[in-house]
Amino acid sequence: MYAVVNTGGKQTRVEVGTIVAVEKLKGEVGSTVTLPVVFIADGDTIMATPAEVAGASVTAEVLEHFKGEKQIVFKFKKRKGYKRTKGHRQQLTAIRITDIAVSGGVKPAKAEKPVKAEKPVEKAPVAPEAPVVEAAAAETAPVTCAATKSDGTPCQNKVKDGSKYCGVHAKKYEG
Numbered sequence: 001m002y003a004v005v006n007t008g009g010k011q012t013r014v015e016v017g018t019i020v021a022v023e024k025l026k027g028e029v030g031s032t033v034t035l036p037v038v039f040i041a042d043g044d045t046i047m048a049t050p051a052e053v054a055g056a057s058v059t060a061e062v063l064e065h066f067k068g069e070k071q072i073v074f075k076f077k078k079r080k081g082y083k084r085t086k087g088h089r090q091q092l093t094a095i096r097i098t099d100i101a102v103s104g105g106v107k108p109a110k111a112e113k114p115v116k117a118e119k120p121v122e123k124a125p126v127a128p129e130a131p132v133v134e135a136a137a138a139e140t141a142p143v144t145c146a147a148t149k150s151d152g153t154p155c156q157n158k159v160k161d162g163s164k165y166c167g168v169h170a171k172k173y174e175g
Contacts, residue, residue: 003100004039005058011038014058014097024091027062033095034059040102047102055103060095068092145169 002015008023014035027033037056040047047053067089075084145155147169157166165173 001040001042001100003037003056003058005035006038007035016097016100019063019094019096021092021094023093024065025062025093025095029062029064031062032059032098033062040100057101058097059099059101060097063094063096065091065093147173
């Protein structure tokens with residue numbers, strides 16, 4: 001069984017018996033602390049939602065407080081002669097995980113989504129169809145250009161308004 005705990009703004013995977021260095025915690029050496037749980041996995045059981053891990057807790061024993069390795073902070077501005085070197089050592093706490101407790105012990109079952117009932121679709125009343133009177137076939141402009149290309153294939157462009165040629169061929173043939 002392992003858990004993921006959140007401490008010091010970072011998440012850490014822990015198991016019972018592991019020793020972890022985290023950002024400084026309040027507590028004396030030898031005291032126990034409780035860490036907030038984000039995730040628990042135990043074989044096939046996984047608890048990850050806030051509702052599932054609400055009662056879970058990870059307890060740890062504080063082993064020591066110490067400073068981490070020195071981190072170099074170097075500031076530099078080119079062509080200005082500005083260089084500053086500083087160092088920083090983060091305050092850390094070593095803890096040993098003593099227990100991972102899961103309240104309830106069983107992952108809650110998934111609730112099934114309710115099935116939405118389909119609404120019957122009402123159709124609008126249809127007006128009786130009026131007899132279609134065919135209009136006299138007026139002169140209709142051709143849809144494609146009447147010109148032929150140099151390789152002998154007809155031009156497939158749409159015609160310009162008021163012409164039987166497209167914009168490319170209208171200048172050539174009507175101009």
